[in-house]
Amino acid sequence: MATLPPAHRPPGPRGHAREIHTLAEFDAAVARPGSLAGQRVQSIDLTGRTFALLTAVTTEAVFLGCPMEPEAAAKVRADGALVFPPVPELPFDPYRARLYTPGELFEGITEGGYEQTPDFRSYAWFGRTRADGDILSSILRSLHDDAVSDALDELLDGARVVGVMGGHAMGRGTEAYAGAARLGRTLARAGLTVATGGGPGAMEAANLGAYLAPYEDEDLAASLDLLSKAPSFTPSVTDWARAAFAVRALWPRGGDSVGIPTWFYGHEPPNPFAAHIAKYFANATREDGLLARSTAGVVFLPGAAGTVQEIFDNATPNYYASRGTPTPMVLVNRAHWTTRLPAWPLLESLAADRPMAARIALVDSIDEAPAALERLGR
16 A cells, blocks of 8 residues: 655544543653644644644644634644634534534433523524525534434444334334333344434434333333424424423433434534434435444334335445445334335336345334344344
8 A cells, every 4th residue: 555755644643533522542642752743733722832832732733713812823833733713603613523422411400491591592593594695604503414424333332223214203102102112222232323304203212211121121111202292393492301301300311322413404402312413514424424324234114205215325325235235224114114105116127136135124113123133134
């Protein structure tokens, strides 16, 4: 393999190893002479680290949204570092170094309403800027989404991820919702990382099941009963979210899962049961990223246009084997996918005589999905 000549190699460590996300990591780095050279320091308040910045070598370092005193900023720029300054009055951090948590996005939901939360304020900003043609707004959205993708890659490195797709209209208190929750619980207990679109309905149910996987089965039943008191995020996102946080308070040490929602659909709030939330402005980036990271397969629950789109977004790389060996695809509910929205016959026709034919399955009930997924993954 060809190597770059020394003058063209990035200094210091490579890839994610170059990233500094916390003050503790920063302090450890500056304790080593010259160790900030080539580093990427991401979204850390450095106003209390002026002396360290004035004395450290920062050649070819990059500071992303790091507040610092003017003399420190002038010095690191003189060293040849790039400084991307914080952007004032934004409801989100475009340089963020980690994924969102439910508490972060819904901060203030207990005391006030959903309209006061960072999630709603970020959506409102998006609504004001998405069509104004301002290149700064476009750049900020792109920076944010790329930072989220970077954090998501770091989180899922080496994980066996199963995507669970389904519609947002699936109401709490229904058997379909309970089935999706059982599915999430079964997958999580099998050691898989559950990833969903991060919204309400089937997505929330799967994240809920993964959240309650460490608890007894009767705890899931009790949580379903509590959630049924606020069956939908309409007409009140506030009531819907508060019910979820009440469940989290009763069972506070839930299991991990991932939600990957978008502000593109402003009517869909993120659900509070995904421990890690990768929320995007660009829906296309979010859709492709969710499916590409579902390396252990995808389960498609009954849904409408969005779920149909996801089926064929996933089928395309499987058809062309553009991501390597095709990944399992399990469609749940024969009547839905053969009669109401006949995606299965088209998927089956596409798969004929191709390697992906051995990686697709149609099952009648949601409780059959885990076994089908395991069978297809062998």
